[in-house]
Amino acid sequence: MKVAIVLGSKSDMMVAEKCKAVLDEFSIEYTLRIASAHRTPETVIEIARMNYDVYIAIAGLSAALPGVIAAHTVSPVIGVPVSGKLNLDSILSMVQMPGGVPVATVGLDRGDNAALLALSILSLKDEKVRKQIIDYRKKMNLKVKEDDNEINR
Amino acid sequence: MKVAIVLGSKSDMMVAEKCKAVLDEFSIEYTLRIASAHRTPETVIEIARMNYDVYIAIAGLSAALPGVIAAHTVSPVIGVPVSGKLNLDSILSMVQMPGGVPVATVGLDRGDNAALLALSILSLKDEKVRKQIIDYRKKMNLKVKEDDNEINR
Amino acid sequence: MKVAIVLGSKSDMMVAEKCKAVLDEFSIEYTLRIASAHRTPETVIEIARMNYDVYIAIAGLSAALPGVIAAHTVSPVIGVPVSGKLNLDSILSMVQMPGGVPVATVGLDRGDNAALLALSILSLKDEKVRKQIIDYRKKMNLKVKEDDNEINR
Amino acid sequence: MKVAIVLGSKSDMMVAEKCKAVLDEFSIEYTLRIASAHRTPETVIEIARMNYDVYIAIAGLSAALPGVIAAHTVSPVIGVPVSGKLNLDSILSMVQMPGGVPVATVGLDRGDNAALLALSILSLKDEKVRKQIIDYRKKMNLKVKEDDNEINR
Amino acid sequence: MKVAIVLGSKSDMMVAEKCKAVLDEFSIEYTLRIASAHRTPETVIEIARMNYDVYIAIAGLSAALPGVIAAHTVSPVIGVPVSGKLNLDSILSMVQMPGGVPVATVGLDRGDNAALLALSILSLKDEKVRKQIIDYRKKMNLKVKEDDNEINR
């Protein structure tokens, strides 16, 4: 399987669902795991060492999860900050990685964009996925145009 | 060529240099372009449509550049927010992309991490790059260990 | 028609309604469009090139819409940041435009003020609109004075 | 004269200079005034009642100046927040105007963009100014393209 | 009458109620007015020139009200920032006054503390008020001690 979705906690499931929905639509296999950088660090390391093609790490608060995964794999790691009372905490914890170990951060609660970024990465070696993204974009483009037409009817 | 580095302005060159240094060390070819989402939008679109394997977009302030590139390509786009008087402006402009068009945001002024993320993406279809990253990581790991030894001498 | 109201997404309609209400009260014709800087960029450029007298661009998150419109027209562009989980993201994305391409940013969700600013701009060449604004201000002034009287009864 | 530039304090002169440079380049007449919403409020009201075509108000900290001008004129008022120890204070004081009295806020210290926005507003009734902006944009566009060429030589 | 409570808008009434409750408890006469720095500026100036002993100005968003009152009176002016979508906007607009014209800012929505601060100021020339504050504090002190006892029963 190509993509690992890792959740810091069961409570992040709603964000993961958006991620799964996109990957399912593209018929891309993925593993879904719950593993916490602070509560089950050995599981996080174990998953990171499996060297999936792409990692999507979803976490809130002091969101160390994507960074810890990135420390144990050279595969690209995408971080999805989860919203809470502050929001800036999870965003900055993911974006502000030190030199040498990047995390590709997407928007707050954006499980969908994490999946699309993963697909975009996979498309570099899989022309079929590339075409699927182009189709997805076209549908999205049409949907906005329909909305545009609708309000002008 | 595989990687396009796009700068929103000549004044972002210092961040681009960190990016170039890493790509040069890995002997990865890249194109360096200055193109502004607001001053030369047609150039931005033109570059985006060339479908490089990976885009690295460096911009400050209301950093629309990576988002506009992402709107015109399905290749992965990495955004590097450039520091200024506020810092949160460029970070949030890049991270908070709407659903459907992701930008992979790295840390403030982190041209180095943008390059490493690009390499990590390229490594999925190029085993040699993967090995180079592993070596890079080892050197980095050794450097920290030497620092650790040095202060304990 | 003189004014174009452009929404980044159908979900921004509630802010657009405040805008429409004011323009309707002034009997000013306007076009209402949904166009996204990231999902239908070609529509955005097309609308921008129509050179309406004034543009009102309504968008949330990484609100690139007014900036991208401003890049393709020399008419004044008013940006209305839409509230969300962070709020500072849409405000700063609009306010912090680089040199050369200004966006006139109004307050969070202030579709009403965007319309009034558009009218104020149009009033420079249309004395009737100027008088309408003066009347509008008087009514507003009276309304506050009535509120003032009411609580002192 | 068509444009009034109002500074909240002599110390905001550096931001006003950027504004003057653009207006001078376009040969647009302007009045430059120092008037404080808190120290010389009667002067502010007096200037506001002169009904210039466009107002540019430059102020830092709790930047009430553009809002107070806007309260006494129906002409468009552009606010330029001046940087300081916090930056968010002057930006939010200008952007977050209550319903009924808009201020067109541009970026931190962006005297240049305030001038360009003023010109864009004036261009609605002065075709010559419109052409000048188009030329200005072309030069700006060429400058970025030259920068782009230069780094690729 | 000694105290003027000025609200920027009828919608700030809930914060004013907390203010009134304290002044009523102390049997201090006050005037309650609705006056907006941007919609009825002439009323604001008129009230400011009446030179009440103390002003309490309640406002949200770009809360210019206390500053504009302070510009037209030498009596002490207390500002109460009202909560909204951002909160920092009203706080910083009140706190960050320029040199020469202070506003005494209290906490977000703290109509009660504004009244107590006003009473504390009046107590300097009215020993009776001073004694009332001491009694108020004692009751408050006792209330906390009762809460403390209660949870330990």
Add this chain to the structure above:
Amino acid sequence: MKVAIVLGSKSDMMVAEKCKAVLDEFSIEYTLRIASAHRTPETVIEIARMNYDVYIAIAGLSAALPGVIAAHTVSPVIGVPVSGKLNLDSILSMVQMPGGVPVATVGLDRGDNAALLALSILSLKDEKVRKQIIDYRKKMNLKVKEDDNEINR
């Protein structure tokens, strides 16, 4: 003596100097003390119990000083937040006092405004001070008008 200026640390002296300069200009006697809510809390309480007419408390970081003084006196307490690496820390620590114990917060590093607010409070029972403030304001008003004239020469 009527006014007590209390500094949380010797390093806040530069802000206190602005305060002293104003009080000296008005020939108002004051006591200058260094006392820390965390390092010499007994001194803080001792000074608070002396019941000066007005307290000015200057502190940075987690600026508990004005609040602790306010807890031990019913006289008005003015807080001056001192700038540092964050700035929001000292501002919010002072502004956001709980119900019952207000602190009158002025702007970051605004020792001058703290003194003027203290004088404004004292003016309620001392007509001479009131006249001095009116004169001070006039001079300030003239100074801005001179600046205004100067740039138009």
Add this chain to the structure above:
Amino acid sequence: MKVAIVLGSKSDMMVAEKCKAVLDEFSIEYTLRIASAHRTPETVIEIARMNYDVYIAIAGLSAALPGVIAAHTVSPVIGVPVSGKLNLDSILSMVQMPGGVPVATVGLDRGDNAALLALSILSLKDEKVRKQIIDYRKKMNLKVKEDDNEINR
């Protein structure tokens, strides 16, 4: 008794409950007190001087409580910032203590983590508590693993 839990106000009880639940699970005796740095400062000092082994201080807004306790004891003081309209106020008021008087700040509303930190401190001289924490961690670790298994069933 070893641990004192001090609440700035009865309204912070919900955060204290999380704290109590953990201490009860570990069968650690504690005292629960309501005492306010601003309303009952003498009670705060009295409790601080009792020199409990560890203090847990729970407070919102301008959360001076843990700092004032720390000023009167040399025992470790843990601060729990309580959420409200701003959140950054209570966090920064606790974290940003001046040199010499530290407060050990935990996350927003994290009564549970405050208790666990207190236990971790007590474990240094009580091997039994150390074992209990290890067991607690194991249970937590197992719980996450069960969640992980469950979503993969």
Add this chain to the structure above:
Amino acid sequence: MKVAIVLGSKSDMMVAEKCKAVLDEFSIEYTLRIASAHRTPETVIEIARMNYDVYIAIAGLSAALPGVIAAHTVSPVIGVPVSGKLNLDSILSMVQMPGGVPVATVGLDRGDNAALLALSILSLKDEKVRKQIIDYRKKMNLKVKEDDNEINR
């Protein structure tokens, strides 16, 4: 040895020096290590498993270090956020730990307070350290009083 000081990077040495100075003054043995949660994670885990009595972890940016140490030890872990371009990143990354794994966060760059907190923790089982802290506090108290006397001479 009782205390481990762990630096995320050699560049954090200046903050560590403040920490060392206090521990040296108290004649407390400590180990100084450089170990990065992202570059040498295995060293971090190794150090965490040595179960020092107290850990002091110093890190900037996305400061995962104290959290990762806390995940592998039940000893108390103190986090010192290091200042940078944002400051809120390192503070929030440390403070906002998830339930179950607390980090005791002190102020930005406050190596001194981290050491004092560590000593305060050690003092629970070492009466000598307790007395040393009391002496340290007295000296600090005297120093402030001398400063107080000096400015009043």
